[in-house]
Amino acid sequence: MRGSVEEIDMHSGKGSGKMKTITVEQLQQKLKLEVLAGEDQLQRLITHPKAHRPGLEFVGYFDFFPMNRVQVLGRKEITYLHKQSEEERNLHIGNVVKYHPPCFIVTAKQEGLKYLMIYCQQEGIPLLRTEDTTSEFLGKLDAYLVQALAPQIAVHGVCMNISGIGVLLRGKSGIGKSETAHTLIRRGHRLVADDIVVLKKLGPHTLLGTHNETTREFLALRSIGLINVVRLYGRKAFQDETRIVLDILLSSWQDQALNNELELEPSSTEYLGVQIPHIEIQLQPGRDVAGMIEAAANSWYLKQQGYSAAEEFLKRIEEEMK
Template structure:
């Protein structure tokens, strides 16, 4: 199971440490935060104790209004489950009693100036991506007109060279050689690099190039949602047909099915142009348009 430490979270959002600094190595393994409002009034039937606990104005104002005895009871009932950490939003103050409990139980207490809604949005997005299941795939990932494409094929088939042509046409590199694929949901795969290869593209006979240094910031982006799986393969006569509408094929990654297309290579064939066409065609299909259907309607109209 993937995890990050509270220290990593604190650095990512520049959080102020109020208590439990010596316990910042505690692990976070769940991707969504929780606001323990119901738990402060004694309802624990569905308490996600292993999630980051966020205390907004409602929770803190409620605690402020309690008697010392009531407050000690409510806080004690929550901290005894030892969640990874507590984060107080909106720079709220008067937290001495909370600091004492967290220090005693070894739970980091952090604070941010962001509002609760703003911070929860950023926190959940970060945790979802940081803790997402992932695999590494040999290939190239590019963003073609806003559409994430995974290029696969045998070593030396021309994946990186094709990516270079796409970059020259104004599209963006995401990852070369090793593509890290993260499952964000049952329908979403995010493609990114492994940091080591960030911005680098390996071209045979040329060597490594830094696409940002050569072509500017617009030539690279850190991540993209992958919606097309394109396999580059050697040309085989009569292996591919020319039907009006090919039967859809998919490739499965971590339980997520992605549309699959095979493009065979041949000298003089504009592979980069075909990838652009495939990406734009996928986009039009998402809008409900089918070129084959329009063509058949025209044929039917002429026959009538």
């Protein structure tokens, strides 16, 4: 059985998973970049999760120029421009700048950029600079852009990290998701999000679970109210994000509905096109739900290592019969 997913309206539309946008200013503040030109153009939008180094474009080849990407100028590009005559340099820069990319970022705190500053100021394109080397900065930039611009949706539920394994807990309101999360936190596991879980698609098979900032560190418990898990239990009780690898639906107890097969048929839930293994746990007074969630997470991990308890059990039976 696979539970239905209740999605929440977000800025990108209900469950649409559309690509987000960020401003150059958000990028500048996040990566602590120095603004050299275009201070009044920092609200320009960035829409593509990959950066580009304009090498071929400086020599006049524009057939595949990704003009909508952040343009990064490393030592190779800047050294090439420095060695050109003023006329050649103006021609090469002008050919790139006229396509109006979101911004230019110079790495390794390179100097002598007055000519580039003039062009960017005239065309209204932000020119930024970092102290990081090109390779270091590209790693940071691509990682940030992929996550910041990832398609995303929000679902009702609780997100936990169980011994390094990301688990999404779902179920009807009042079923006991937050109370179960609290028990798991007391057992040493970490809360990621309560009530509203933001899911981001980072790749064809990678789904990231996080909070929506407003609910960060908060857990809502009926009869108690809001608690801050970090204030109550310390930093070890919370983490900002986790890769979701298991979807668990908490449901009401139904007599004769549970089965005792040695190994259940695989089931999954789809989020943004990513298939996540799914199981259902029925609740009943006295049932150790937190313990079952721990068992489910650990069982998933063992399966990734190639181990199956059912296969081992059947093998033992076969050996005894022989």
